[in-house]
Amino acid sequence: MAISGPKALRSLDSAVRDIRREENQIAKRLARSSERLAKVREGEAELFRKLAATRLGINRFGPDEQKQIDGRLFAAEKAARDVLKKHASQIAKSEKQLEQIDKKIAANAKARQDILLSMEKDQEKLKILSDEISRIVEKDPQYTKKRLRSNELRVIAEEAIKKTEQAELDQEQKGQPYRQDALFMYLWAAGYGTKNYRANNLIRWLDGMVAKLSDYQNARPNFAMLNEIPLRLREHAQRQEEAAQSVEDELDLLETQAIEKAGGAPITKALSTAREKLDEIDQRMLEAEDERDELAVQFGELADGKDPAFSNAVSDLAAALKGRDLEDLMSDAKKTATGRDDGLVTKISDTRARAFDQVNEIRELRERLKVLEQRRRELEDIGWEFKKSRFDDPRSQFRQDELVGDILGEFLRGAITAASYWGQWQNSQSWKAGSGDWGGGFGLPRQGRSNNRPRSNSRSRNSGSKNSGQRQRSPWAQPTRRGGGSNKGFSRPRSGSKGSRRSGSFKTGGGF
Template sequence: MMSGRQTLGEIDRAVDDSRARVAAVEARVEAAEQQLQAQRRGQLEDYKALAQLRVGLLADAALLNHLDQSEQQVTALLAQRETALTLLTEQIQFAESAFRTLESERNGQAARVDAAVQAADAAEAHTQARLGADDAYKARLEGATEAERKAAHAAEKADRSEAEREEKGVSYRDDPLFMYLWKRRYGRPEYRAWRLTRWLDGKVARLIGYADAGANYARLNEIPERLREHATALATAAEVEVAALKELDEAARVEDGIPTLDAEIVEAQAALEAIDQRIAQARSDLQGLEVRKAFYAAGQDDYSAKALELVTSELQRDDLLELRREALATPFPEDDLIVARLLEREDELRRLDGALEPLRASLVQARQRLVEVETLRSDFKRNRYDRADSRFGNEAMIAMMLGQFLNGALDRRNLWRVMQEQQRYRPERSDPGFGSGAFGRGTVWGGGLGDARRQSDIFGGLGRGSAGRTGGSGAAGKRGGNSGGFRTGGGF
């Protein structure tokens, strides 16, 4: 068994792990992008150095001046990029601080919800103990239990009789002559027929022994009907007994102030939900900032794009290409060294470009996984699966499914379905199957879950089989297994 808070801790660790993965991939992308920028700027510097060697031969310093201007523009764009990135980083830090503040506020409010739940749970346990010691209440409970037992027994007898009617009636229903006379209501007061028809029907009846067979078939049909009528009457009587017991439970709850405690839970929960809405907005804002930062890391921001466009356009100029061809044709070793360095840079640029594509795809995937696990955490908290009385049945399965989710082998929808199936709320002191809650008709005992009447659909069938815990026996136990005070999950 795994508590809701332990499960939330596992999800928190999954969020931290996802963030670490995003940061690691982002750092690799940013490093590769910076290397690309350095190589492109290095190309401009190499062409500038080549032009400086050739300026005397060209008798024209225009190209050199143009390269100087381009380099200055690229440097200015990258400086602006650094300024904008610094501002964005500060915004992210502020948003993270605001998010942590809201999370802290939520933790405090969640603790208040848990305290209200525990107070209601303790109050219900006290009320149940008081009722359990009351002789008049015990008599009413025993009466309801006995009425329920009789109703269940009568229903079982009616079911068996109806099944016997279906089984033993096959031979009658498969006999066409018998069914002909039966449908014509032969031998009964309501039988009507012409004289010749009556004479022929009589011959058929004597031929197949209809007198005895008809009487037997009539009894075979009549007995289940009477048993069902009796079972229905006993079920109605049981409903009356259980309703009276439920009234005693409700009156005891009111007398001990439990509805007021339920209202406090609802109020505390509403405040918690309001904080959750603010957290959702803060998380959305933070994610938007982090996406913008990812663009900077990948060199896809406006400043990097403009710098890349400028460098690319410069490197494609005809006069630069002509300068390179002329340098290859000269016998000067200085020219050859610069051209060789340009060729090395081109090889390195191709390698870096090839390495960046999968890194960028990995970054997108890592960010999507982070958003998924953060959404999972938000859903978990919004449904209050982290409450003090929340439990998850299969700890190993939850851990395994979380691992598969982080590795991309499981999507959030299926993981959430598994969590819903495994999650239960278990009151620590009170018993939702106490008293009128033991008969499979809902329960007034919320176990600290708030307005028990509003939650009655949640508790449908809860506590059946628990009559033995309250001094009863029989019918409730026969009609369902012991729930152990659990209910299925699905939100508070």
């Protein structure tokens, strides 16, 4: 069953919220575990102080030894106790900051949904003018000529990028033997055989010996060509894309003028204003998500006990409990059969077992928190690409509702990569019937035009025929990434950098 673009985005947003919620819960559990570990260490120190007091005068354990142990453990125990109080306050403050930023993000998401609902109504109004817009455009002979030229240039540009990708793949595969040859790469890095090579006479003589040994003179031109071809093809593809885009811009202008003549200017103005508002909201959400990301890192570090004061106090207490004198004290107590000693020794052993369990729990929570952080960042990246591609538009739809069900679950479990998951979104996306009609694609890249012959008036009039229910593929659909093993290609800016869905190359899909 198909799922609409706005609904799909809401599902992605909901998944991100669920991850953030679980992140907070895991971080809280981690904080409690860290505090429990510190308190267990405190208890162990108190037990050792009591054991030292009971051993006074036994086996040459005198007042000086008892005083030394008691003073050292008491100081470390008190420092840890004082830091624990402050640490709890810091955790509560950080948690409140996260709650506030989450409310801010949710409010922006709600405002975004309201704008999309308004846009959907305006888009329906514009579709009503489709026939009139068609008649106006058909009277312009330049439009048909430019439309055909646009299609030709688009095909050329797409073929150019395919050749570029193949050359880059050849560079990776065929260049591997060269990169694995240490002698060759040493000479390559030094610029041997080029005007950039600099070395004294001795080094030149030695490098010459290495060059003969590795057949460098014959191998260097081949490796240089492997590296050069993709660069030249990429430049060529960019020029072709720019040429195609120039004609596309001219077509956009002609269609916009036709819409205005048909009386659709107020509608297009409302749609353009709505799109600008969406871009502003997305920028605010980007900044809020980055701010939350920083707060989440700080919260996680606090919960993990990485605050310098807390960490130092706990480390000092642990070091105080590892003294050789305490081990000797335990050993002597075990050898002496007294009721007082046996009870304390048993409690100390139990306390150490609890500490061991807490350490294991902390390690597991750390690993879980790390996985959640990675998944949340990847979903944020996908959400950014989703909106940048206009997949959130009311005219957008996806034929696989499993993308927000089972397939989403597979991604969250780590069964598929972020790149693979995003590729399935791209492959499943299409535009609702009528999005390619005159005016129906306003606001979409290329105004919803597909790579076919110019739209005719008859197409608009037959919109109620059996073909009107068919899906229209995205006219600028991007090919999926080869390999799909990483999310490095996502274009979402991070760490407070500025970004816009209207600028920047579409890196994830391998587009222009």
